[in-house]
Amino acid sequence: MIRFRLVVAVFLLALAAGPAWALSSPSEMLANPVLEKRAEAIGMQLRCVVCQNESIEQSDATLAAQFRAIIRRRVTEGWSDKRIMDWMVQRYGTFILLRPPFDPMTWILWGAPAIALAVGGVAIVLARRRHPSLPEPLSVAERQRLAELLK
Amino acid sequence: MDAIIRRRLLMLGPLGIAAAGSGVFWALMLRMQQGKYDPHALQSMLVGKPLPDFTLPGQTPSAGFSNTDVNRGKLPALVNFFASWCIPCVEESSALDELARQGVTIWGIAYKDKVAATAGFLTRYGDPYHQVARDADGRTAINFGLYGVPETYVVDRTGIVRLRYAGGLSSDSVRDTILPLLRKLG
Amino acid sequence: MIPELGHFALALAVALAAAQAVLPIVGAQSRDPRLMAAGPALAVGQLISLVFCYGCLVWSAVVNDFSVYDVAMNSSSTEPLFYRITGTWGNHDGSILLWCLVLSICGGAVALFGRGLPSALRARVLGVMGIVSAGFLLFTLTASNPFRRMWPPPIQGAAINPLLQDPGLAIHPPILYIGYVGFSIPFAFAVAALLEGRVDATWGRWVRPWTLAAWCFLTCGIALGSWWAYYELGWGGFWFWDPVENASLLPWLTGTALLHCAIVVEKREALKTWTVLLAIATFSLSLCGTFMVRSGILNSVHSFAVDPTQGVFILTLLAITIGGSLALFAFRAPVLAASGVFAPISREGALVLNNVLLCSLCAVVFTGTAYPLFAALFHVQLSVGPPYFHLTVVPLLVPLFLAMSVGPVLAWKRADLAPALLRLWWAGAIAALIGIGTELGLHRAFAAAGFAGAAWLILGAFAELVERIRLFRIPLGASWSRLRAQRLGVWGGAIAHAGMGVTVAGIAGMSLALSTIVAVAPGQTIAFGGYQWTLLAMHDVPGPNYTAQVADLRIMRDGRQVAVVHPSLRTFGQQHQTVTDTSIQTNLLRDLYIALGGEQGGKVVLRLHVNTLAAFVWLGALVMAFGGALSLVDRRLRVGAPARRGVVGVPA
Numbered sequence: 001m002i003r004f005r006l007v008v009a010v011f012l013l014a015l016a017a018g019p020a021w022a023l024s025s026p027s028e029m030l031a032n033p034v035l036e037k038r039a040e041a042i043g044m045q046l047r048c049v050v051c052q053n054e055s056i057e058q059s060d061a062t063l064a065a066q067f068r069a070i071i072r073r074r075v076t077e078g079w080s081d082k083r084i085m086d087w088m089v090q091r092y093g094t095f096i097l098l099r100p101p102f103d104p105m106t107w108i109l110w111g112a113p114a115i116a117l118a119v120g121g122v123a124i125v126l127a128r129r130r131h132p133s134l135p136e137p138l139s140v141a142e143r144q145r146l147a148e149l150l151k
Numbered sequence: 152m153d154a155i156i157r158r159r160l161l162m163l164g165p166l167g168i169a170a171a172g173s174g175v176f177w178a179l180m181l182r183m184q185q186g187k188y189d190p191h192a193l194q195s196m197l198v199g200k201p202l203p204d205f206t207l208p209g210q211t212p213s214a215g216f217s218n219t220d221v222n223r224g225k226l227p228a229l230v231n232f233f234a235s236w237c238i239p240c241v242e243e244s245s246a247l248d249e250l251a252r253q254g255v256t257i258w259g260i261a262y263k264d265k266v267a268a269t270a271g272f273l274t275r276y277g278d279p280y281h282q283v284a285r286d287a288d289g290r291t292a293i294n295f296g297l298y299g300v301p302e303t304y305v306v307d308r309t310g311i312v313r314l315r316y317a318g319g320l321s322s323d324s325v326r327d328t329i330l331p332l333l334r335k336l337g
Numbered sequence: 338m339i340p341e342l343g344h345f346a347l348a349l350a351v352a353l354a355a356a357q358a359v360l361p362i363v364g365a366q367s368r369d370p371r372l373m374a375a376g377p378a379l380a381v382g383q384l385i386s387l388v389f390c391y392g393c394l395v396w397s398a399v400v401n402d403f404s405v406y407d408v409a410m411n412s413s414s415t416e417p418l419f420y421r422i423t424g425t426w427g428n429h430d431g432s433i434l435l436w437c438l439v440l441s442i443c444g445g446a447v448a449l450f451g452r453g454l455p456s457a458l459r460a461r462v463l464g465v466m467g468i469v470s471a472g473f474l475l476f477t478l479t480a481s482n483p484f485r486r487m488w489p490p491p492i493q494g495a496a497i498n499p500l501l502q503d504p505g506l507a508i509h510p511p512i513l514y515i516g517y518v519g520f521s522i523p524f525a526f527a528v529a530a531l532l533e534g535r536v537d538a539t540w541g542r543w544v545r546p547w548t549l550a551a552w553c554f555l556t557c558g559i560a561l562g563s564w565w566a567y568y569e570l571g572w573g574g575f576w577f578w579d580p581v582e583n584a585s586l587l588p589w590l591t592g593t594a595l596l597h598c599a600i601v602v603e604k605r606e607a608l609k610t611w612t613v614l615l616a617i618a619t620f621s622l623s624l625c626g627t628f629m630v631r632s633g634i635l636n637s638v639h640s641f642a643v644d645p646t647q648g649v650f651i652l653t654l655l656a657i658t659i660g661g662s663l664a665l666f667a668f669r670a671p672v673l674a675a676s677g678v679f680a681p682i683s684r685e686g687a688l689v690l691n692n693v694l695l696c697s698l699c700a701v702v703f704t705g706t707a708y709p710l711f712a713a714l715f716h717v718q719l720s721v722g723p724p725y726f727h728l729t730v731v732p733l734l735v736p737l738f739l740a741m742s743v744g745p746v747l748a749w750k751r752a753d754l755a756p757a758l759l760r761l762w763w764a765g766a767i768a769a770l771i772g773i774g775t776e777l778g779l780h781r782a783f784a785a786a787g788f789a790g791a792a793w794l795i796l797g798a799f800a801e802l803v804e805r806i807r808l809f810r811i812p813l814g815a816s817w818s819r820l821r822a823q824r825l826g827v828w829g830g831a832i833a834h835a836g837m838g839v840t841v842a843g844i845a846g847m848s849l850a851l852s853t854i855v856a857v858a859p860g861q862t863i864a865f866g867g868y869q870w871t872l873l874a875m876h877d878v879p880g881p882n883y884t885a886q887v888a889d890l891r892i893m894r895d896g897r898q899v900a901v902v903h904p905s906l907r908t909f910g911q912q913h914q915t916v917t918d919t920s921i922q923t924n925l926l927r928d929l930y931i932a933l934g935g936e937q938g939g940k941v942v943l944r945l946h947v948n949t950l951a952a953f954v955w956l957g958a959l960v961m962a963f964g965g966a967l968s969l970v971d972r973r974l975r976v977g978a979p980a981r982r983g984v985v986g987v988p989a
Contacts, residue, residue: 029854047720049193050298053579055722062263063298066289091296093196098722100708105717109708113729116700120693126161127611130675158671165614166663169621172707173656175714176629180648194718 028065030072039075042084043068047098055098195315196296197304202230202312203294207284210261210269215284221258222310224281227336228256229329230304231280232297234264235272239319240301244276246320251279255333259283262292262300305329307336340405343393344484346386347434350441351474353383357444357467361460362532373456376463377448383470384445387438391425394434394483398425404490407431407483413496413911415882423507424497430483432510436627437477439511439518440470447522447547454543461529462522469521472654480647499883499909499916505565513558513585517623519551520592523599524620527613528662531669536609541602544616546969548599552592553965559585560958567954568919573852573930573946575954578726583706584626590699591619594692601685605749607677608689610670615692617666621659622699628655680751687744694737701729738790738841741834742797746804760804764796779849787845794838798831826971833964840957846950856940866947868929869893873901875941883907885918888933888941892922904933904943925952 030036040057046067048059056064056071067088074084088096100106108115138146182188197203202218209215221228231247233240251257259280261269266285273283286292295304298317305314314332316324357379364372394407398421403409411428412421426435444466451459477483501507526544530536562585567575576582595615601608628651679685705721712719742764746757758765772789776782805827806819851866862871873889885905892899902920909916922929928951934942 027856045722045724047722053577053720053722058574066293070293091196091293093194093296093718095193095718095720098720099724099728100719100721105712105715106708106719108711109704109721109725110729112701112704113697113733116697117693117733119700120697124689124693155671159667162610162667162670165618166660166667169659169663173652173660175707175711177652178714179710180652188713 028068028072030076032076035072035075038081039068039072042071042075042081045085045098046071046088047096049092049096193298193317195304195312195317197312198315200312201310202304202306203291205286205291205294207260207286207291210259210266210273210283210285213280213283216258216282220282221306224258225256226306226308226310227313227333228258228281228306230258230260230306232260232262232286232292232295232300232302233272234262234300235268236264237300240272241276243301243319243321244279246322246325247279248277249322250320250325250329253330256281260291261285262297263287263289303329305332305336339393339396339400340402340484340486343390343397344482346390346393347474347478347482347484350383350386350390350437351471351478353379353386354441354467354471354474357383357463358471359464359467361467362464365457365460365464365532368457370456373460376460376467377451379467380441380444380448380463383467384441387434387441391434391438394425394431395422397484398422401494402490403492403494404486404488405483406485406487409487409491409494411495411497413494413882415493415911416496416502417881419504420497420502420507424501425483426510427497427501427507430477430481433473433477433481434483435510436514436518437470437473439514440466440473440521442515443518443522444470447525451543458526458529458533458540458543461532462525465525465528466521469525469658472657476647476650476654480650496882496909496911499907499912499914500569502882502909502916503565503569505561506569509558509561509565512554512561516551516553516555516558517585517588517627519547519554520588520616520620520623522547522551523595523616524662527616528665530613530673531662531665534669534672536602536613536673538603538606541599541604541606541612544612545596545599545603548592548596548616549965549969552589552596553962553969555585555589555592556958556962556965559589560955560962563958564955567951568921568930569917573850573944573948573951575847575951578705578723580706583702584629586702587699587706588619588622588626590695590702591615591622594695594699595619597688597691601688605677605679605685607679607685608692609673611692613670613673614666615696617659617662621662624655624658679749682747682754683752684744684747684749686752687740687747690740691737691744694733694740698730698733698737701733702726705729735790738794738837741837742793742800745798745801745830745834761797761800764793764800767796768793781849783848784845787841787848791838791842791845794841795835798834798838802827802831824971826968829964829966829968829971831964832967833961836957836960836962836964838957839953839960840955843950843953843955843957846953847948850946850948850951852944852946854934854942854944856937856942858940863945865945867894868899868947870931870943870945872941872943875936878905880907882911883909883916886933888931888943890920890931890943892929900929902929902931904931906933906935923952925956926950928952 030039043057044055046056048054048056048061048064048067050061050063051059054064056067071084074087079087085097094101100109102110179188202221204218206217207215221230229250233243247257257280259278259282261283263286264272269283269285273280289297295302296315301319303316303320304312305316307313313336314328316328320329357376360372360379361376364370364375394405397405398408398412399418401408401412401414401421403412407425407428407430411431412424416424425431444463447459447462447466451462454462523544526540526547530540559582562582563575566577566582567573595612598608598612598615602612705725708721709719742761743754743757746760747754768789771792772785775788776785779785802820802823805823806816808816811819853865855863855865855870857863857870857872859872859874862869864870869892871891871893873891875886875888878885878887885907887903887905889901889903891901900922902922904920905918907916907918908914917932919930919932921931926949928946928948930946930948930951932944934944936942
């Protein structure tokens with residue numbers, strides 16, 4: 001039943017992928033395009049828990065299909081996105097969120113861009129301190145003098 | 152010369168980062184080989200919490216049951232999700248039989264299965280269950296946070312889930328994991 | 338017999354690599370010309386024995402010698418010849434042998450094309466490549482020998498995974514490997530420079546073409562993989578932020594940074610330490626991408642964890658290569674001569690910004706990919722998926738794209754921003770118009786920003802060229818003759834930058850893609866995305882080693898036939914596996930993409946996509962690689978060419 005579907009890294013560098021055997025059936029989709037769009041957006045944020053790195057919108061695992069159905073039912077029942085997400089997290093943990101929450105465990109993760117840029121900045125400052133700075137560009141007077149000399 | 156040494160220390164940065172990275176990697180590899188870490192294993196949110204509310208119809212001749220029935224029954228107990236179409240469920244049937252023989256109460260929930268198919272499964276591979284209920288649409292399973300069948304939940308005397316075992320039970324896992332825990336829960 | 342010859346050739350290669358690891362470096366340290374001269378000969382010898390060795394493996398697969406374990410497990414006589422050959426690298430052992438083969442090709446290339454290098458530098462470079470080669474060849478020979486026999490041999494082989502029986506994926510590994518392993522050359526140059534204690538302009542000029550060549554292949558490899566995912570996965574995505582994909586992106590990002598840094602070393606003798614570090618980092622990331630992905634920790638199906646000895650061996654090799662070079666870096670880099678100076682606003686300054694942003698991108702992708710492992714250390718399970726990467730990568734890409742067009746028009750050493758921006762006003766204006774136009778027309782902010790960015794990149798890429806030929810400031814004829822006099826390298830840079838713009842346009846276009854799932858009966862017509870899709874018939878077609886369920890689908894627009902396509906489901910009998918064969922009809926501006934699902938109550942489930950500008954995503958990558966290749970052809974940058982003029986650059 002648990003079909004680890006994605007990532008057939010059969011040889012070293014095969015791009016991760018799995019066979020797309022089944023396509024979800026059209027009957028799954030909501031008739032209302034606005035609600036369907038919302039449901040898709042929620043589904044894209046949730047991990048198909050039995051697959052590797054696939055959202056439940058992309059997966060054709062039966063459990064993912066069931067999640068899709070639940071999301072669509074909740075959406076039509078008027079649940080908010082957050083309430084649906086919370087409902088899922090309550091049952092499957094933050095593991096199900098493809099976008100991990102911001103908490104002490106993920107501070108480094110979410111801070112990564114800022115940390116990387118800061119390290120880069122510090123490295124530049126350190127490197128520049130080591131070098132003598134470039135001589136000041138010639139002033140207007142100096143330039144005139146130079147032009148005269150070169151005449 | 153001091154400056155050179157200072158710069159050397161600074162230039163150790165990349166090595167330090169690489170070393171830290173490989174340290175994490177090494178630790179995980181080690182844990183993986185010792186069987187303490189499995190990247191595919193998933194934590195259950197239910198552990199440490201009471202069973203979710205459910206009331207399920209029975210698989211005749213068994214009556215249906217609810218979470219309160221489990222909590223009022225003999226504890227500690229097991230709740231086992233199974234399905235006739237699932238091969239590991241067939242494989243774990245002997246381990247469940249063994250547990251039942253030792254007097255452990257096992258509540259069975261047939262997951263997304265047809266009545267006749269479940270009945271056939273129970274006659275063919277034995278019925279170790281105290282009672283068997285049917286979760287035809289799999290909604291109760293999702294409230295359990297189920298990933299797939301079979302899964303087994305250990306409920307302690309106070310009705311709190313203490314363990315979720317994903318995958319088929321074997322005589323080894325019964326001996327090494329389930330029975331010691333049940334004994335501890337007394 | 339043939340497999341034994343291959344096995345012998347492998348052992349011979351190990352011996353030659355071991356000699357190559359020791360003799361030239363000893364020679365360079367002791368200034369012994371005879372020992373130094375052994376390097377090229379040994380590298381070529383190693384190359385010849387590995388080519389022979391790999392040839393033996395291919396031969397065994399071609400003649401269906403199932404007594405060879407790896408052939409029995411990954412090949413079958415029912416397969417077409419092409420897949421029997423590609424199957425040799427479609428498995429663990431064979432792919433590592435291919436990796437070693439590519440490494441020896443790189444070593445041979447340095448030996449053959451590096452005649453102009455100073456003999457000590459060439460000896461050290463070959464020595465370093467010998468060390469890496471010896472390690473991995475020893476691993477192949479002892480822990481993952483592709484020639485091991487099985488007895489009794491099976492009557493029929495197990496055949497490779499049907500998913501891999503696809504031309505795109507079959508040629509993917511060699512191209513990607515040339516990219517990955519190609520970075521071993523700049524790596525070897527960096528380590529050699531550390532050993533020598535000298536980095537100068539000539540060094541930069543030698544490193545750059547090798548880096549560029551590797552980068553071109555890696556670009557193509559990544560694009561090919563992404564394209565494969567697009568047509569094979571059947572739902573129209575092209576990048577999934579999967580660990581395996583990210584692993585190939587990491588060295589590409591640092592490799593791109595390295596490419597630009599090498600220019601600064603070459604032109605200005607600045608950023609030397611940093612360039613050396615980047616060269617080490619890029620190859621290290623290539624190694625990690627190749628081998629750690631398979632450790633099983635990153636959730637991949639085939640893993641070393643199954644075989645601990647292999648895992649420990651590989652990890653030790655990685656630790657020696659990466660740790661050793663970084664330790665050498667820490668010890669020796671501080672003695673490298675100080676770099677040239679430059680003002681923050683200058684071409685160098687822009688390239689530093691480019692490097693900071695590219696490396697930050699690399700750090701973010703790395704963090705995101707590895708974070709689940711880090712969390713696992715604390716017994717926390719979390720997923721890091723596309724939403725995270727989109728949120729963190731885009732803010733870094735925006736300044737990178739902005740700077741990409743500005744950088745090339747800045748002067749070296751010291752520049753003024755205002756005149757540079759003035760030269761770009763037209764590009765900025767057109768980009769803004771396109772962006773505003775898209776937003777007003779479609780109300781899709783992401784697409785609008787994407788198209789504006791693409792226009793900015795493509796137009797900005799040619800701003801430097803426009804400046805060089807003084808377009809509209811001198812008569813057109815004079816501009817034309819100036820244009821013809823431009824070096825290919827200038828063209829190459831501009832085209833590569835424009836290629837990025839093309840890819841951005843493709844990604845922006847894909848955000849406008851439409852898709853739907855329908856269930857249709859034969860004869861039924863569906864209107865979707867401005868097209869009429871008619872399912873004409875369903876039928877079964879036998880293939881060489883599969884049977885296909887094929888749908889004939891006619892696509893019409895405004896009463897005219899656009900195409901008749903045949904998406905299919907292939908069932909591979911031997912493996913009981915079904916693979917979707919999607920149909921893609923492209924006119925470059927849009928893809929009509931059809932994937933066939935199963936049948937449901939007499940109706941056929943089809944997934945229909947109209948993917949705007951999809952082809953641009955990969956086209957852009959090809960343009961980038963083409964630009965790189967163009968620079969390679971430029972005489973002045975050609976490998977070996979610096980020898981004639983290099984003497985000038987060597988400091989006393």
